[in-house]
Amino acid sequence: MATAHADDGMLDRLRASRANLLPDLMAGVTGAFSYIPQGMAYALVAGVSPIYGLYTGVFAPVIGGLLAGSSFIVITVTNELAMPTGGILVAFGPESAARALFTLTLLIGIIQLAFGLLKFGKITRFISHSVTTGFIAGVGVLLVLGQLQKLTGYKGQVPGNIFVRTWNWLLHLNQGDWRTTLVGVFTLGVIILLQRTRLKAVALVVALLAATLGVFLLHWDSVALVGALSRIPRGLPSFLVPDIRLIPQLFIPALSLAVLGLSVAAGVSQNYPELDGTMPDASRDFVAQGAANLIGGFFQGMPAGGSISRTATSVSAGAKSRWANIFAGLVLGIVLLMFAGFAELVPMAALAGLLISIGIGVLSPDRIAKVWNTHVAERVAMAITFVLTLIIPLHWAIFAGVGLTLLVYIYSSSTKVRLVQIVHSGDGDFQEIAAPAQLPSHSVVALHAYGNAFFAAVYTLEAALPAPENTDNSVVIFGLRGRESITSSAVAMLERYIRRLQARGNKLMLFGIEPPVRHTLERTGLVQAIGEDCVFAASAKIGGSFQEAWGAAHEIVRKKAQQA
Secondary structure, X not given: OHHHHHHHHHHHXXXXXXXXXXXXXXXXXXXXXXXXXXXXXXXXXXXXXXXXXXXXXXXXXXXXXXXXXXXXXXXXXXXXXXXXXXXXHHHHHHHHHHHHHHHHHHHHHHHXXXXXXXXXXXXXXXXXXXXXXXXXXXXXXXXXXXXXXXXXXXXXXXXXXXXXXXXXXXXXXXXXXXXXXXXXXXXXXXXXXXXXXOOHHHHHXXXXXXXXXXXXXXXXXXXXXXXXXXXXXXXXXXXXXXXHHHXXXXXXXXXXXXXXXXXXXHHHHXXXXXXXOOOOOHHHHHHHHHHHHHHHHHOOOOOOEEOHHHHHHHHHOOOOOOHHHHHHHHHHXXXXXXXXXXXXXXXXXXXXXXXXXXXXXXXXXXXXXXXXXXXXXXXXXXXXXXXXXXXXXXXXXXXXXXXXXXXXHHHHHHHOOEEEEEEEOOOOOEEEEEOOOEOOOOOEEEEEEEOOOOHHHHHHHHHHOOEOOOOOOXXXXXXXXXXXXXXXXXXXXXXXXXXXXXXXXXXXXXXXXXXXXXXXXHHOOHHHHXXXXXXXXXXXXXXXXXXXXXXXXXXXXXXXXXXX
16 A cells, blocks of 8 residues: 555656746757757766766666655755765775775665665764855865866876866966967856857857867867766667775765755755645655665766756746756757767866866855854854864865864854743733843742753753752742753753752752653652652643742741741
8 A cells, every 4th residue: 555655646746737847848959959068068077087977867866756855856966965076086096096986886876775765864863054055165166176277178197186286287377278278268268158058058068069069060179078087988878887986985975965965855856846836745855866876886976966067057947847857868868869979079177177166156155144144153153164174185174064064053053042930020021131140049040041951051050040059948949941851961960950059958949851751850850869859740731840849948938938
Protein backbone atom coordinates (compact mmCIF):
# COMPACT_ATOMS: atom_id res chain seq x y z
CA MET A 1 0.00 0.00 0.00
CA ALA A 2 2.84 2.41 0.87
CA THR A 3 4.45 1.74 -2.50
CA ALA A 4 1.18 2.35 -4.28
CA HIS A 5 0.75 5.69 -2.49
CA ALA A 6 4.34 6.67 -3.37
CA ASP A 7 3.73 5.79 -7.03
CA ASP A 8 0.49 7.81 -7.02
CA GLY A 9 2.38 10.78 -5.55
CA MET A 10 5.03 10.59 -8.28
CA LEU A 11 2.38 10.36 -10.99
CA ASP A 12 0.64 13.40 -9.53
CA ARG A 13 3.89 15.36 -9.59
CA LEU A 14 4.59 14.38 -13.19
CA ARG A 15 1.09 15.01 -14.50
CA ALA A 16 1.60 17.74 -17.09
CA SER A 17 -0.87 20.50 -17.84
CA ARG A 18 -1.47 21.19 -21.53
CA ALA A 19 -1.34 24.89 -20.82
CA ASN A 20 2.14 24.49 -19.25
CA LEU A 21 3.57 22.13 -21.87
CA LEU A 22 4.81 24.76 -24.34
CA PRO A 23 6.24 27.16 -21.69
CA ASP A 24 8.03 24.22 -20.04
CA LEU A 25 9.42 23.04 -23.38
CA MET A 26 10.74 26.50 -24.24
CA ALA A 27 12.25 26.85 -20.76
CA GLY A 28 13.85 23.42 -21.19
CA VAL A 29 15.36 24.35 -24.57
CA THR A 30 16.70 27.63 -23.12
CA GLY A 31 18.07 25.79 -20.10
CA ALA A 32 19.78 23.13 -22.22
CA PHE A 33 21.58 25.55 -24.54
CA SER A 34 22.53 27.99 -21.80
CA TYR A 35 23.91 25.10 -19.74
CA ILE A 36 26.34 23.90 -22.44
CA PRO A 37 29.00 26.58 -21.82
CA GLN A 38 28.57 26.36 -18.03
CA GLY A 39 28.80 22.57 -18.00
CA MET A 40 32.00 22.63 -20.04
CA ALA A 41 33.49 25.43 -17.96
CA TYR A 42 32.76 23.80 -14.60
CA ALA A 43 34.34 20.56 -15.81
CA LEU A 44 37.50 22.51 -16.63
CA VAL A 45 37.38 24.05 -13.15
CA ALA A 46 37.31 20.52 -11.74
CA GLY A 47 40.30 19.64 -13.92
CA VAL A 48 38.54 17.03 -16.07
CA SER A 49 37.27 16.76 -19.65
CA PRO A 50 34.39 19.11 -20.55
CA ILE A 51 32.38 16.10 -21.75
CA TYR A 52 31.79 15.02 -18.14
CA GLY A 53 30.10 18.32 -17.38
CA LEU A 54 27.90 17.88 -20.44
CA TYR A 55 27.03 14.29 -19.53
CA THR A 56 25.92 15.43 -16.08
CA GLY A 57 23.63 18.01 -17.65
CA VAL A 58 21.76 15.22 -19.45
CA PHE A 59 20.70 12.85 -16.67
CA ALA A 60 20.89 14.96 -13.46
CA PRO A 61 18.10 17.45 -14.39
CA VAL A 62 15.87 14.57 -15.56
CA ILE A 63 16.31 12.65 -12.31
CA GLY A 64 15.76 15.86 -10.35
CA GLY A 65 12.58 16.54 -12.29
CA LEU A 66 11.30 13.06 -11.52
CA LEU A 67 12.18 12.86 -7.82
CA ALA A 68 12.78 16.28 -6.26
CA GLY A 69 10.39 17.79 -3.76
CA SER A 70 10.83 21.16 -5.46
CA SER A 71 9.21 21.55 -8.87
CA PHE A 72 11.74 24.15 -10.02
CA ILE A 73 15.13 23.19 -8.59
CA VAL A 74 17.60 22.26 -11.36
CA ILE A 75 20.05 19.58 -10.26
CA THR A 76 23.26 19.74 -12.29
CA VAL A 77 26.94 20.70 -12.05
CA THR A 78 27.48 23.78 -9.88
CA ASN A 79 30.32 26.17 -9.21
CA GLU A 80 30.10 25.43 -5.46
CA LEU A 81 30.82 21.73 -6.11
CA ALA A 82 33.15 22.03 -9.10
CA MET A 83 35.79 24.07 -7.29
CA PRO A 84 36.32 21.71 -4.31
CA THR A 85 36.08 18.74 -6.68
CA GLY A 86 39.06 20.12 -8.58
CA GLY A 87 41.02 20.50 -5.36
CA ILE A 88 40.30 16.88 -4.42
CA LEU A 89 41.25 15.47 -7.82
CA VAL A 90 44.63 17.24 -7.91
CA ALA A 91 46.03 14.57 -5.58
CA PHE A 92 45.28 11.85 -8.13
CA GLY A 93 47.08 13.37 -11.11
CA PRO A 94 45.77 13.62 -14.68
CA GLU A 95 45.96 9.86 -15.30
CA SER A 96 43.66 8.86 -12.45
CA ALA A 97 41.52 12.02 -12.12
CA ALA A 98 38.60 10.64 -14.16
CA ARG A 99 38.43 7.38 -12.17
CA ALA A 100 38.54 9.31 -8.91
CA LEU A 101 35.84 11.67 -10.20
CA PHE A 102 33.33 8.90 -10.86
CA THR A 103 34.02 7.27 -7.49
CA LEU A 104 33.62 10.63 -5.74
CA THR A 105 30.31 11.23 -7.52
CA LEU A 106 29.08 7.77 -6.55
CA LEU A 107 30.00 8.26 -2.88
CA ILE A 108 28.29 11.64 -2.73
CA GLY A 109 25.19 10.03 -4.21
CA ILE A 110 25.14 7.22 -1.65
CA ILE A 111 25.54 9.66 1.26
CA GLN A 112 22.88 12.07 0.01
CA LEU A 113 20.46 9.26 -0.80
CA ALA A 114 20.91 7.83 2.71
CA PHE A 115 20.29 11.28 4.25
CA GLY A 116 17.13 11.63 2.19
CA LEU A 117 15.73 8.19 2.99
CA LEU A 118 16.45 8.76 6.68
CA LYS A 119 14.55 12.08 6.53
CA PHE A 120 17.61 14.12 7.47
CA GLY A 121 16.20 17.24 5.82
CA LYS A 122 17.13 19.37 8.83
CA ILE A 123 20.84 18.59 8.47
CA THR A 124 21.23 21.65 6.25
CA ARG A 125 20.80 23.77 9.39
CA PHE A 126 24.33 22.79 10.36
CA ILE A 127 25.70 25.23 7.79
CA SER A 128 24.52 28.74 8.55
CA HIS A 129 23.72 31.39 5.97
CA SER A 130 26.73 33.43 7.08
CA VAL A 131 29.11 30.50 6.59
CA THR A 132 27.62 29.65 3.19
CA THR A 133 27.95 33.29 2.14
CA GLY A 134 31.61 33.38 3.16
CA PHE A 135 32.31 30.08 1.40
CA ILE A 136 30.61 31.10 -1.86
CA ALA A 137 32.40 34.46 -1.86
CA GLY A 138 35.73 32.69 -1.36
CA VAL A 139 34.95 30.27 -4.18
CA GLY A 140 34.13 33.25 -6.41
CA VAL A 141 37.52 34.84 -5.73
CA LEU A 142 39.34 31.55 -6.38
CA LEU A 143 37.36 31.06 -9.58
CA VAL A 144 38.36 34.47 -10.94
CA LEU A 145 42.03 34.10 -9.98
CA GLY A 146 42.20 30.58 -11.40
CA GLN A 147 41.16 31.72 -14.89
CA LEU A 148 43.54 34.66 -15.38
CA GLN A 149 46.26 32.60 -17.08
CA LYS A 150 43.79 31.00 -19.51
CA LEU A 151 42.25 34.40 -20.20
CA THR A 152 45.58 35.83 -21.39
CA GLY A 153 47.22 32.72 -22.83
CA TYR A 154 50.13 32.74 -20.37
CA LYS A 155 51.62 29.23 -20.27
CA GLY A 156 54.16 29.61 -17.50
CA GLN A 157 53.82 27.26 -14.54
CA VAL A 158 55.07 27.78 -11.01
CA PRO A 159 54.49 25.56 -7.94
CA GLY A 160 52.43 26.99 -5.11
CA ASN A 161 48.91 28.04 -4.24
CA ILE A 162 46.59 30.22 -6.30
CA PHE A 163 48.07 33.44 -4.91
CA VAL A 164 51.61 32.43 -5.84
CA ARG A 165 50.47 31.54 -9.36
CA THR A 166 48.56 34.82 -9.66
CA TRP A 167 51.60 36.82 -8.56
CA ASN A 168 53.73 34.96 -11.10
CA TRP A 169 51.13 35.79 -13.79
CA LEU A 170 51.26 39.48 -12.88
CA LEU A 171 55.06 39.46 -13.20
CA HIS A 172 54.83 37.97 -16.70
CA LEU A 173 51.90 39.82 -18.25
CA ASN A 174 54.07 40.59 -21.27
CA GLN A 175 54.35 36.86 -22.03
CA GLY A 176 50.65 36.39 -22.77
CA ASP A 177 49.11 36.08 -26.22
CA TRP A 178 47.26 39.21 -27.33
CA ARG A 179 44.82 37.27 -29.52
CA THR A 180 43.90 34.97 -26.64
CA THR A 181 43.49 37.96 -24.32
CA LEU A 182 41.26 39.69 -26.82
CA VAL A 183 39.03 36.62 -27.16
CA GLY A 184 38.69 36.26 -23.38
CA VAL A 185 37.99 39.95 -22.75
CA PHE A 186 35.56 40.05 -25.69
CA THR A 187 33.62 37.08 -24.25
CA LEU A 188 33.50 38.65 -20.81
CA GLY A 189 32.36 41.97 -22.23
CA VAL A 190 29.57 40.42 -24.33
CA ILE A 191 28.28 38.49 -21.32
CA ILE A 192 28.22 41.60 -19.11
CA LEU A 193 26.50 43.59 -21.88
CA LEU A 194 23.85 40.99 -22.71
CA GLN A 195 23.02 40.35 -19.07
CA ARG A 196 21.57 43.87 -19.00
CA THR A 197 19.19 43.07 -21.88
CA ARG A 198 16.32 40.70 -22.69
CA LEU A 199 18.92 38.18 -23.89
CA LYS A 200 20.12 37.62 -20.32
CA ALA A 201 18.99 33.96 -20.30
CA VAL A 202 21.16 33.12 -23.35
CA ALA A 203 24.01 35.58 -22.74
CA LEU A 204 26.57 32.81 -22.14
CA VAL A 205 25.59 30.93 -25.29
CA VAL A 206 25.65 34.01 -27.53
CA ALA A 207 29.01 35.16 -26.14
CA LEU A 208 30.59 31.73 -26.60
CA LEU A 209 29.23 31.33 -30.14
CA ALA A 210 30.48 34.80 -31.11
CA ALA A 211 33.97 34.13 -29.74
CA THR A 212 34.15 30.69 -31.38
CA LEU A 213 33.00 32.01 -34.75
CA GLY A 214 35.45 34.92 -34.58
CA VAL A 215 38.47 32.70 -33.87
CA PHE A 216 37.42 30.29 -36.65
CA LEU A 217 36.95 33.02 -39.29
CA LEU A 218 40.15 34.89 -38.34
CA HIS A 219 42.25 31.69 -38.29
CA TRP A 220 43.86 32.64 -34.98
CA ASP A 221 45.85 29.45 -34.47
CA SER A 222 47.58 30.76 -31.35
CA VAL A 223 44.27 30.69 -29.45
CA ALA A 224 43.94 27.35 -27.64
CA LEU A 225 40.71 25.41 -28.24
CA VAL A 226 38.86 22.86 -26.11
CA GLY A 227 39.72 20.19 -28.68
CA ALA A 228 43.41 20.55 -27.85
CA LEU A 229 42.63 19.62 -24.25
CA SER A 230 40.09 16.86 -24.74
CA ARG A 231 38.09 15.20 -27.45
CA ILE A 232 34.30 15.70 -27.26
CA PRO A 233 32.72 12.56 -28.75
CA ARG A 234 29.18 12.50 -30.10
CA GLY A 235 26.71 10.35 -28.18
CA LEU A 236 25.56 9.67 -24.64
CA PRO A 237 27.75 8.38 -21.80
CA SER A 238 28.46 4.67 -21.62
CA PHE A 239 28.15 2.57 -18.46
CA LEU A 240 31.33 2.47 -16.35
CA VAL A 241 31.96 0.92 -12.92
CA PRO A 242 33.72 3.35 -10.52
CA ASP A 243 36.93 2.25 -8.84
CA ILE A 244 35.79 1.06 -5.41
CA ARG A 245 39.42 0.85 -4.24
CA LEU A 246 39.41 4.65 -3.98
CA ILE A 247 36.47 4.75 -1.56
CA PRO A 248 38.54 4.94 1.70
CA GLN A 249 40.57 7.82 0.30
CA LEU A 250 37.55 9.73 -0.98
CA PHE A 251 34.96 9.12 1.73
CA ILE A 252 35.69 12.19 3.90
CA PRO A 253 35.87 14.57 0.91
CA ALA A 254 32.64 13.02 -0.41
CA LEU A 255 30.91 13.59 2.94
CA SER A 256 31.90 17.26 2.95
CA LEU A 257 30.69 17.80 -0.63
CA ALA A 258 27.47 15.91 0.08
CA VAL A 259 26.61 18.20 2.99
CA LEU A 260 27.64 21.31 1.05
CA GLY A 261 25.55 20.32 -1.96
CA LEU A 262 22.50 19.67 0.18
CA SER A 263 22.90 22.97 2.02
CA VAL A 264 23.17 25.03 -1.19
CA ALA A 265 20.23 23.14 -2.71
CA ALA A 266 18.11 23.85 0.38
CA GLY A 267 18.69 27.55 -0.18
CA VAL A 268 17.64 27.20 -3.83
CA SER A 269 14.39 25.43 -2.86
CA GLN A 270 13.57 28.07 -0.25
CA ASN A 271 13.94 30.82 -2.85
CA TYR A 272 11.66 29.02 -5.32
CA PRO A 273 8.62 27.64 -3.45
CA GLU A 274 5.79 25.78 -5.16
CA LEU A 275 3.16 27.69 -7.12
CA ASP A 276 0.71 27.30 -4.21
CA GLY A 277 3.23 28.89 -1.84
CA THR A 278 4.17 25.71 0.06
CA MET A 279 7.81 24.90 0.77
CA PRO A 280 9.31 21.79 -0.90
CA ASP A 281 10.19 18.69 1.10
CA ALA A 282 13.94 18.97 1.79
CA SER A 283 14.33 15.22 2.31
CA ARG A 284 12.84 14.52 -1.12
CA ASP A 285 15.35 16.97 -2.60
CA PHE A 286 18.06 14.96 -0.81
CA VAL A 287 16.80 11.78 -2.45
CA ALA A 288 16.76 13.41 -5.89
CA GLN A 289 20.32 14.71 -5.57
CA GLY A 290 21.50 11.40 -4.18
CA ALA A 291 19.91 9.45 -7.03
CA ALA A 292 21.38 11.85 -9.64
CA ASN A 293 24.89 11.43 -8.23
CA LEU A 294 24.52 7.70 -7.68
CA ILE A 295 23.59 7.17 -11.32
CA GLY A 296 26.17 9.74 -12.38
CA GLY A 297 28.90 7.64 -10.80
CA PHE A 298 28.10 4.86 -13.28
CA PHE A 299 27.63 7.13 -16.30
CA GLN A 300 30.73 9.37 -16.16
CA GLY A 301 29.08 12.20 -14.24
CA MET A 302 30.41 14.96 -12.00
CA PRO A 303 29.05 15.79 -8.53
CA ALA A 304 25.73 17.54 -9.04
CA GLY A 305 23.54 19.64 -6.79
CA GLY A 306 20.85 22.28 -6.80
CA SER A 307 22.08 25.08 -9.04
CA ILE A 308 21.18 28.68 -8.17
CA SER A 309 21.99 30.03 -11.64
CA ARG A 310 20.34 27.21 -13.60
CA THR A 311 17.17 27.36 -11.49
CA ALA A 312 16.98 31.12 -11.94
CA THR A 313 17.48 30.72 -15.70
CA SER A 314 14.75 28.09 -15.93
CA VAL A 315 12.23 30.14 -13.97
CA SER A 316 13.01 33.36 -15.84
CA ALA A 317 12.63 31.45 -19.14
CA GLY A 318 9.05 30.61 -18.17
CA ALA A 319 9.19 27.22 -16.41
CA LYS A 320 5.81 26.24 -14.95
CA SER A 321 6.53 22.76 -13.62
CA ARG A 322 9.21 20.09 -13.16
CA TRP A 323 8.80 19.16 -16.84
CA ALA A 324 11.02 22.12 -17.76
CA ASN A 325 13.96 20.32 -16.09
CA ILE A 326 13.12 17.02 -17.77
CA PHE A 327 12.94 18.72 -21.17
CA ALA A 328 16.30 20.45 -20.52
CA GLY A 329 18.06 17.12 -19.98
CA LEU A 330 16.41 15.48 -22.98
CA VAL A 331 17.24 18.39 -25.31
CA LEU A 332 20.88 18.38 -24.19
CA GLY A 333 21.01 14.64 -24.85
CA ILE A 334 19.82 15.23 -28.43
CA VAL A 335 22.44 17.96 -28.89
CA LEU A 336 25.20 15.60 -27.72
CA LEU A 337 24.01 12.90 -30.11
CA MET A 338 24.13 15.22 -33.10
CA PHE A 339 26.47 18.19 -32.51
CA ALA A 340 28.87 17.38 -29.64
CA GLY A 341 31.95 17.67 -31.86
CA PHE A 342 31.42 21.40 -32.36
CA ALA A 343 32.31 21.92 -28.69
CA GLU A 344 35.94 21.18 -29.57
CA LEU A 345 36.08 24.50 -31.47
CA VAL A 346 35.32 26.61 -28.38
CA PRO A 347 38.31 28.78 -27.33
CA MET A 348 39.64 28.11 -23.84
CA ALA A 349 39.93 31.87 -23.30
CA ALA A 350 36.20 32.23 -23.97
CA LEU A 351 35.43 29.68 -21.26
CA ALA A 352 37.84 31.54 -18.95
CA GLY A 353 35.94 34.78 -19.60
CA LEU A 354 32.67 32.98 -18.90
CA LEU A 355 33.95 31.61 -15.59
CA ILE A 356 35.27 35.02 -14.55
CA SER A 357 31.80 36.47 -15.16
CA ILE A 358 30.31 33.72 -12.97
CA GLY A 359 32.92 34.33 -10.27
CA ILE A 360 32.15 38.04 -10.24
CA GLY A 361 28.44 37.23 -10.12
CA VAL A 362 28.66 35.11 -6.97
CA LEU A 363 30.41 37.96 -5.14
CA SER A 364 26.99 39.37 -4.36
CA PRO A 365 27.35 42.65 -2.41
CA ASP A 366 23.68 42.49 -1.36
CA ARG A 367 24.03 39.02 0.13
CA ILE A 368 27.26 39.94 1.92
CA ALA A 369 25.71 43.18 3.22
CA LYS A 370 22.71 41.33 4.66
CA VAL A 371 24.99 39.11 6.72
CA TRP A 372 27.22 42.03 7.72
CA ASN A 373 24.25 44.05 8.98
CA THR A 374 22.83 41.35 11.26
CA HIS A 375 25.09 40.41 14.18
CA VAL A 376 28.79 40.59 14.98
CA ALA A 377 28.97 36.80 15.35
CA GLU A 378 27.56 36.43 11.83
CA ARG A 379 30.17 38.82 10.46
CA VAL A 380 32.98 36.92 12.15
CA ALA A 381 31.67 33.57 10.84
CA MET A 382 31.42 34.89 7.29
CA ALA A 383 34.87 36.52 7.39
CA ILE A 384 36.63 33.48 8.87
CA THR A 385 34.98 31.10 6.40
CA PHE A 386 35.96 33.40 3.52
CA VAL A 387 39.62 33.42 4.63
CA LEU A 388 39.68 29.65 5.25
CA THR A 389 38.22 29.02 1.80
CA LEU A 390 41.16 30.91 0.29
CA ILE A 391 43.95 29.22 2.25
CA ILE A 392 42.93 25.60 2.97
CA PRO A 393 41.50 22.81 0.78
CA LEU A 394 37.87 23.57 0.02
CA HIS A 395 36.43 20.31 1.36
CA TRP A 396 38.12 21.01 4.70
CA ALA A 397 36.82 24.57 4.58
CA ILE A 398 33.33 23.08 4.45
CA PHE A 399 33.91 21.07 7.63
CA ALA A 400 35.46 24.14 9.24
CA GLY A 401 32.33 26.05 8.28
CA VAL A 402 30.11 23.46 9.95
CA GLY A 403 32.21 23.63 13.11
CA LEU A 404 32.20 27.41 12.98
CA THR A 405 28.43 27.42 12.62
CA LEU A 406 28.09 25.36 15.79
CA LEU A 407 30.52 27.62 17.65
CA VAL A 408 28.61 30.72 16.55
CA TYR A 409 25.35 29.12 17.64
CA ILE A 410 26.76 28.12 21.03
CA TYR A 411 28.29 31.55 21.59
CA SER A 412 25.22 33.52 20.56
CA SER A 413 22.86 31.23 22.47
CA SER A 414 24.98 31.28 25.62
CA THR A 415 24.96 35.07 25.68
CA LYS A 416 21.23 35.38 24.98
CA VAL A 417 20.09 34.30 28.44
CA ARG A 418 17.91 36.70 30.42
CA LEU A 419 16.93 36.21 34.05
CA VAL A 420 13.90 38.10 35.34
CA GLN A 421 12.14 38.40 38.67
CA ILE A 422 8.37 37.96 38.86
CA VAL A 423 6.87 40.42 41.34
CA HIS A 424 3.37 41.23 42.56
CA SER A 425 2.26 44.49 40.94
CA GLY A 426 -0.22 45.36 43.71
CA ASP A 427 -3.36 45.20 41.57
CA GLY A 428 -3.62 41.42 41.66
CA ASP A 429 -1.35 40.88 38.66
CA PHE A 430 2.30 40.01 38.31
CA GLN A 431 5.00 41.69 36.25
CA GLU A 432 8.60 41.03 35.29
CA ILE A 433 11.53 43.16 36.41
CA ALA A 434 15.30 42.68 36.31
CA ALA A 435 16.54 40.00 38.68
CA PRO A 436 18.37 41.39 41.75
CA ALA A 437 22.12 40.89 42.12
CA GLN A 438 21.75 40.21 45.86
CA LEU A 439 19.04 38.01 47.35
CA PRO A 440 17.16 40.06 49.98
CA SER A 441 16.49 38.54 53.40
CA HIS A 442 13.01 37.54 54.64
CA SER A 443 11.56 37.48 51.14
CA VAL A 444 10.27 35.32 48.32
CA VAL A 445 12.05 35.85 44.99
CA ALA A 446 10.44 34.28 41.93
CA LEU A 447 12.77 33.87 38.95
CA HIS A 448 12.31 32.85 35.36
CA ALA A 449 15.01 32.42 32.68
CA TYR A 450 14.60 33.11 28.98
CA GLY A 451 16.92 31.52 26.43
CA ASN A 452 18.65 28.19 25.95
CA ALA A 453 19.35 25.83 28.79
CA PHE A 454 22.24 23.85 27.35
CA PHE A 455 25.69 23.65 28.89
CA ALA A 456 27.22 26.89 27.55
CA ALA A 457 24.25 29.05 28.60
CA VAL A 458 24.11 27.55 32.09
CA TYR A 459 27.19 29.45 33.26
CA THR A 460 25.78 32.74 31.99
CA LEU A 461 22.58 31.99 33.88
CA GLU A 462 24.40 30.98 37.05
CA ALA A 463 26.31 34.26 37.11
CA ALA A 464 22.99 36.14 36.96
CA LEU A 465 21.40 34.36 39.95
CA PRO A 466 20.95 36.53 43.08
CA ALA A 467 23.83 36.02 45.51
CA PRO A 468 22.53 34.37 48.76
CA GLU A 469 25.72 34.56 50.86
CA ASN A 470 24.50 37.34 53.21
CA THR A 471 20.81 36.42 53.18
CA ASP A 472 18.58 34.87 55.85
CA ASN A 473 15.09 33.40 55.71
CA SER A 474 14.41 33.66 51.99
CA VAL A 475 12.96 31.33 49.37
CA VAL A 476 13.85 31.39 45.68
CA ILE A 477 11.25 29.87 43.37
CA PHE A 478 12.61 29.07 39.95
CA GLY A 479 10.44 28.38 36.90
CA LEU A 480 11.11 25.57 34.41
CA ARG A 481 7.78 25.63 32.61
CA GLY A 482 8.03 24.69 28.93
CA ARG A 483 11.31 22.78 29.38
CA GLU A 484 10.93 19.25 28.07
CA SER A 485 14.42 18.28 29.22
CA ILE A 486 17.21 19.49 31.46
CA THR A 487 20.94 19.00 30.90
CA SER A 488 23.46 17.63 33.38
CA SER A 489 25.13 21.05 33.40
CA ALA A 490 21.86 22.66 34.50
CA VAL A 491 21.40 20.01 37.20
CA ALA A 492 24.93 20.67 38.49
CA MET A 493 24.25 24.42 38.48
CA LEU A 494 21.06 23.96 40.54
CA GLU A 495 22.91 21.70 42.99
CA ARG A 496 25.56 24.39 43.53
CA TYR A 497 22.92 27.08 44.06
CA ILE A 498 21.00 24.87 46.48
CA ARG A 499 24.14 24.44 48.60
CA ARG A 500 24.74 28.20 48.58
CA LEU A 501 21.13 28.83 49.68
CA GLN A 502 21.06 26.14 52.34
CA ALA A 503 24.33 27.35 53.85
CA ARG A 504 22.35 30.30 55.31
CA GLY A 505 19.10 28.42 55.90
CA ASN A 506 17.42 29.54 52.66
CA LYS A 507 15.46 27.32 50.27
CA LEU A 508 14.95 26.71 46.55
CA MET A 509 11.63 25.71 45.00
CA LEU A 510 11.03 24.65 41.41
CA PHE A 511 7.71 25.17 39.63
CA GLY A 512 6.32 24.32 36.19
CA ILE A 513 8.05 20.92 36.17
CA GLU A 514 7.13 18.74 33.17
CA PRO A 515 7.12 14.91 33.66
CA PRO A 516 10.37 14.28 31.70
CA VAL A 517 12.17 16.94 33.74
CA ARG A 518 10.72 15.54 36.97
CA HIS A 519 12.05 12.11 36.01
CA THR A 520 15.54 13.54 35.46
CA LEU A 521 15.48 15.45 38.74
CA GLU A 522 14.52 12.28 40.60
CA ARG A 523 17.21 10.16 38.96
CA THR A 524 19.92 12.75 39.69
CA GLY A 525 18.87 13.14 43.33
CA LEU A 526 17.89 16.81 42.98
CA VAL A 527 14.35 16.22 44.27
CA GLN A 528 15.74 14.65 47.43
CA ALA A 529 18.19 17.55 47.83
CA ILE A 530 15.51 20.27 47.89
CA GLY A 531 12.62 18.22 49.25
CA GLU A 532 9.58 16.62 47.67
CA ASP A 533 7.36 19.50 48.85
CA CYS A 534 9.52 22.03 46.97
CA VAL A 535 8.89 20.65 43.47
CA PHE A 536 5.63 21.77 41.81
CA ALA A 537 4.46 20.01 38.69
CA ALA A 538 3.24 21.96 35.66
CA SER A 539 -0.54 22.13 35.43
CA ALA A 540 -3.04 22.78 32.66
CA LYS A 541 -4.09 25.96 34.42
CA ILE A 542 -1.88 28.87 33.33
CA GLY A 543 0.04 30.08 36.34
CA GLY A 544 -1.34 27.32 38.54
CA SER A 545 2.04 25.80 39.41
CA PHE A 546 3.50 29.25 40.06
CA GLN A 547 0.64 30.22 42.38
CA GLU A 548 1.14 27.03 44.40
CA ALA A 549 4.88 27.66 44.77
CA TRP A 550 4.31 31.34 45.51
CA GLY A 551 1.87 30.56 48.34
CA ALA A 552 4.02 27.78 49.81
CA ALA A 553 7.14 29.94 49.77
CA HIS A 554 5.45 32.83 51.58
CA GLU A 555 4.12 30.43 54.21
CA ILE A 556 7.66 29.14 54.86
CA VAL A 557 9.06 32.67 55.22
CA ARG A 558 6.14 33.70 57.51
CA LYS A 559 6.51 30.69 59.84
CA LYS A 560 10.26 31.07 60.12
CA ALA A 561 9.90 34.76 60.90
CA GLN A 562 7.41 33.93 63.70
CA GLN A 563 9.79 31.33 65.14
CA ALA A 564 12.58 33.90 65.21
